[in-house]
Amino acid sequence: MISSILEHILIHISFSVVSIVITIRLLILLVNEIPGLYDSSKKGIITTFVCITGLLVTRWIYSRHLPLSDLYESFIFLSWSLSIIHMVPYLKKHKNHLSAITAPLVILIQGFATSGFLTEMHQSRILVPALKSHWLMMHVSMMVLGYAALLCGSLLSVALIVITFRKIIRTFDKSNNESFSFGEIQYINERNNVLWNTPFISSKNYYRSQLIQQLDHWSYRIISLGFIFLTMGILSGAVWANEAWGSYWNWDPKETWAFITWTIFAIYLHIRTNPNLEGVNSAIVASLGFLIIWICYLGVNLLGIGLHSYGTFTLTSN
Amino acid sequence: MVALTLSPTKTLFLNSHLLHSTFKPHFINPYSTKTHRFHSSRFLSFNLVTCKLKSPQDIKNKDKNISKKIVLSEAAPSLAEKDGDGGGGGEGNGNGEVKAKSGGSLMRLVKRFPRKVLGVLSNLPLAIGEMFAVAALMALGTFIDQGEAPDFYFQKYPEDNPVLGIFTWRWVLTLGFDHMYSSPVFLGTLVLLGASLLACTYTTQIPLVKVARRWNFLDSSEAIRKQEYSDTLPRASVQDLGVLLMGAGYEVFLKGPSLYAFKGLAGRFAPIGVHLAMLLIMAGGTLSAAGSFRGSVTVPQGLNFVVGDVLGPTGFLSTPTDAFNTEVHINRFYMDYYDSGEVSQFYTDLSLFDLNGKEIMRKTISVNDPLRYGGITIYQTDWSFSALQILKDDEGPFNLAMAPLKINGDKKLFGTFLPVGDAESPNVKGISMLARDLQSIVIYDLEGKFSGVRRPGSKLPIDIDGSRIVIVDAIGSSGLDLKTDPGVPIVYAGFGALMLTTCISFLSHSRIWALQDGTMVVVGGKTNRAKAEFPEEMDRLLDRVPEIVESSRSKEPDNVSG
Numbered sequence: 049m050i051s052s053i054l055e056h057i058l059i060h061i062s063f064s065v066v067s068i069v070i071t072i073r074l075l076i077l078l079v080n081e082i083p084g085l086y087d088s089s090k091k092g093i094i095t096t097f098v099c100i101t102g103l104l105v106t107r108w109i110y111s112r113h114l115p116l117s118d119l120y121e122s123f124i125f126l127s128w129s130l131s132i133i134h135m136v137p138y139l140k141k142h143k144n145h146l147s148a149i150t151a152p153l154v155i156l157i158q159g160f161a162t163s164g165f166l167t168e169m170h171q172s173r174i175l176v177p178a179l180k181s182h183w184l185m186m187h188v189s190m191m192v193l194g195y196a197a198l199l200c201g202s203l204l205s206v207a208l209i210v211i212t213f214r215k216i217i218r219t220f221d222k223s224n225n226e227s228f229s230f231g232e233i234q235y236i237n238e239r240n241n242v243l244w245n246t247p248f249i250s251s252k253n254y255y256r257s258q259l260i261q262q263l264d265h266w267s268y269r270i271i272s273l274g275f276i277f278l279t280m281g282i283l284s285g286a287v288w289a290n291e292a293w294g295s296y297w298n299w300d301p302k303e304t305w306a307f308i309t310w311t312i313f314a315i316y317l318h319i320r321t322n323p324n325l326e327g328v329n330s331a332i333v334a335s336l337g338f339l340i341i342w343i344c345y346l347g348v349n350l351l352g353i354g355l356h357s358y359g360t361f362t363l364t365s366n
Numbered sequence: 367m368v369a370l371t372l373s374p375t376k377t378l379f380l381n382s383h384l385l386h387s388t389f390k391p392h393f394i395n396p397y398s399t400k401t402h403r404f405h406s407s408r409f410l411s412f413n414l415v416t417c418k419l420k421s422p423q424d425i426k427n428k429d430k431n432i433s434k435k436i437v438l439s440e441a442a443p444s445l446a447e448k449d450g451d452g453g454g455g456g457e458g459n460g461n462g463e464v465k466a467k468s469g470g471s472l473m474r475l476v477k478r479f480p481r482k483v484l485g486v487l488s489n490l491p492l493a494i495g496e497m498f499a500v501a502a503l504m505a506l507g508t509f510i511d512q513g514e515a516p517d518f519y520f521q522k523y524p525e526d527n528p529v530l531g532i533f534t535w536r537w538v539l540t541l542g543f544d545h546m547y548s549s550p551v552f553l554g555t556l557v558l559l560g561a562s563l564l565a566c567t568y569t570t571q572i573p574l575v576k577v578a579r580r581w582n583f584l585d586s587s588e589a590i591r592k593q594e595y596s597d598t599l600p601r602a603s604v605q606d607l608g609v610l611l612m613g614a615g616y617e618v619f620l621k622g623p624s625l626y627a628f629k630g631l632a633g634r635f636a637p638i639g640v641h642l643a644m645l646l647i648m649a650g651g652t653l654s655a656a657g658s659f660r661g662s663v664t665v666p667q668g669l670n671f672v673v674g675d676v677l678g679p680t681g682f683l684s685t686p687t688d689a690f691n692t693e694v695h696i697n698r699f700y701m702d703y704y705d706s707g708e709v710s711q712f713y714t715d716l717s718l719f720d721l722n723g724k725e726i727m728r729k730t731i732s733v734n735d736p737l738r739y740g741g742i743t744i745y746q747t748d749w750s751f752s753a754l755q756i757l758k759d760d761e762g763p764f765n766l767a768m769a770p771l772k773i774n775g776d777k778k779l780f781g782t783f784l785p786v787g788d789a790e791s792p793n794v795k796g797i798s799m800l801a802r803d804l805q806s807i808v809i810y811d812l813e814g815k816f817s818g819v820r821r822p823g824s825k826l827p828i829d830i831d832g833s834r835i836v837i838v839d840a841i842g843s844s845g846l847d848l849k850t851d852p853g854v855p856i857v858y859a860g861f862g863a864l865m866l867t868t869c870i871s872f873l874s875h876s877r878i879w880a881l882q883d884g885t886m887v888v889v890g891g892k893t894n895r896a897k898a899e900f901p902e903e904m905d906r907l908l909d910r911v912p913e914i915v916e917s918s919r920s921k922e923p924d925n926v927s928g
Binding site: 178287294315321 | 493494497498500501504507508512546710732733735743747847849854858868869872895896898899
């Protein structure tokens with residue numbers, strides 16, 4: 049019981065801290081760059097990270113297995129991975145636009161995980177026989193890390209597309225599209241407006257193309273990283289399947305969709321090798337990848353088909 | 367598929383192109399000649415020093431060309447060979463010239479055909495198209511239910527109400543989409559993709575590596591300034607820069623006033639490894655599909671089976687081995703439970719006997735812990751309730767066969783029936799016993815009313831309508847999957863290689879040129895992947911280059927240009 053209360057407290061702290069961070073971010077954008085606020089938002093993310101880590105550790109201790117066995121836990125792990133990805137640039141002293149992507153993503157994912165939709169999964173479950181393996185840690189953590197990095201990278205690409213075609217999208221009355229890229233749009237708007245008021249109007253395009261290039265480079269880098277994790281995740285999954293299910297490849301829906309995701313991002317990486325197709329073309333593929341990650345991550349589980357549906361998983365013959 | 371490394375290599379192409387024209391026939395395909403020529407004309411002002419390396423390269427190429435020609439057609443006249451070597455670029459654009467010299471056009475067609483195919487296959491848009499096709503087919507395969515009877519598709523995709531207006535069962539069955547992952551369409555696309563992989567590795571990646579390995583100095587400051595990153599250090603020495611670069615992990619070469627440094631060369635080689643690993647996995651997968659045996663069996667505890675009886679071949683390469691004569695005995699099948707009553711693990715205690723009846727191996731397998739012997743792997747995958755052993759009024763024990771009442775889903779249900787009284791009468795009555803697992807048996811009396819729950823082996827009797835019943839034991843049967851798969855070692859080798867090379871591919875191949883121009887050092891560099899981090903890294907490095915003169919002015923902050 050203590051563990052569940054502790055979990056509750058931790059998840060609420062992290063949730064509210066992330067929302068505060070986002071508010072601070074918006075404030076910085078809308079009002080002015082106040083160094084103190086910027087610093088506090090940095091601390092906020094670290095707090096979130098510590099809270100989620102604490103949550104995962106508590107779950108680990110009380111359920112006596114890795115907290116990666118169902119959708120809820122993998123969601124928490126996903127937001128944990130995102131906060132890691134968020135923090136890495138800070139440690140390396142790179143200042144980039146990742147936080148505009150990661151913080152809203154973390155809050156959305158946590159919101160989804162804690163919403164009523166997955167309530168029945170909150171109680172940590174026992175581990176079904178098929179999951180009792182050392183491969184669980186390797187496979188699931190790699191997959192989720194891969195998803196996290198690929199989500200970030202593809203959202204940067206979405207942002208790139210949005211900025212490139214901003215004129216078309218400018219009339220977004222009801223922006224029912226992704227709210228995370230909304231933050232990015234706002235950010236760009238603000239940045240441009242500030243520039244607009246200054247005499248250097250001509251420099252606006254220069255900054256914009258600089259920003260686009262930065263987004264392009266960073267999304268490429270992060271997607272490459274995510275691709276490595278995804279590769280490792282799929283391969284370790286294949287080795288595990290050869291131990292548990294009798295074959296390293298079963299064309300299980302989740303497997304297939306992971307492979308489709310892999311293929312799409314392989315296409316992205318190949319498009320990048322052609323200098324003429326860099327930028328928008330590759331970004332479109334990456335945005336497609338964004339949708340496919342969600343199909344792979346959620347769609348297959350929610351439909352409850354195949355061997356990967358752990359909500360209802362049982363020992364089944366192939 | 368074209369190499370991952372292709373992107374930033376304008377100048378690389380150029381190197382080989384301008385100064386090593388003999389190099390060209392190796393990796394040029396009909397589609398890319400145009401762009402190459404374009405680059406060369408655009409960057410003619412480049413001034414590269416490669417004379418030193420040129421001659422050995424030429425000789426090497428000559429050897430290669432000759433040997434290749436001989437392989438391609440034995441009857442090729444020696445004149446044509448010389449023409450190919452001397453003409454260099456003529457392979458790509460000088461068709462007429464070649465035609466005039468060598469006679470048999472048919473022969474040349476045959477000779478050129480493989481190269482043309484290679485060119486087409488290594489085309490990047492084609493490879494991307496193939497990958498999209500594979501992805502789309504796989505996605506389609508998850509939407510269409512696989513492996514059902516034709517009737518299922520007649521109903522699901524009726525002709526009078528086609529999905530999306532056109533898609534009917536005719537499509538599904540004609541194209542073999544009811545078994546997508548073994549359909550000719552899908553396998554054909556995969557084979558095409560594999561061919562593209564091979565062609566690209568051969569025509570594009572390997573030549574690129576040859577170019578990348580060559581280290582060259584840039585001798586003019588304009589050429590250095592034209593790089594993606596460039597900067598000028600007033601009053602610095604190129605030696606200091608070299609030392610700093612070495613400290614940062616670069617390989618540094620100094621020749622007079624020029625410096626060349628590179629880092630992460632492995633990142634340029636690795637994509638080749640990725641492609642080869644993919645091919646290895648594909649080859650292993652093919653061998654798996656063609657040379658495996660598979661089978662599954664449900665055996666009650668205490669019984670035997672022979673491996674060879676269970677296994678069935680999956681392809682034409684499947685050949686049985688001596689190990690197929692092995693007899694497997696199920697010593698015991700049991701489950702472990704959590705306190706909540708849910709199954710924690712399934713165990714089967716197996717013994718293997720050879721033809722002489724000698725036990726050669728014994729192991730308790732469980733899910734995630736299969737038994738391996740002589741290329742055969744035995745997996746624990748399923749279970750069933752075989753029989754219930756009871757004592758009735760202290761007689762017996764009798765074995766009552768359990769019938770599966772519900773086997774799909776995660777809740778299995780088994781039941782049996784013990785007739786009471788005259789078993790020959792038309793409406794026979796008896797005691798029903800139901801069980802969800804081997805742990806507890808629910809017992810109903812003659813009227814069908816619940817009368818109690820007993821655990822097997824608890825020795826606690828239950829009295830129903832005068833008969834006294836003791837449940838002695840619950841005999842489970844173990845569901846085993848057996849397989850042999852000769853492809854696994856190859857596939858695993860491919861997996862290992864793929865993991866390693868994918869990680870190495872993340873490395874960015876950075877190259878830096880510098881030139882001492884009086885007291886000034888011109889630095890330029892470029893990288894193929896870490897384009898965002900590279901300028902920052904360079905700025906940090908250049909900040910640490912000491913100034914030579916006792917000037918009080920500190921160095922100007924660095925600007926990124928280009």
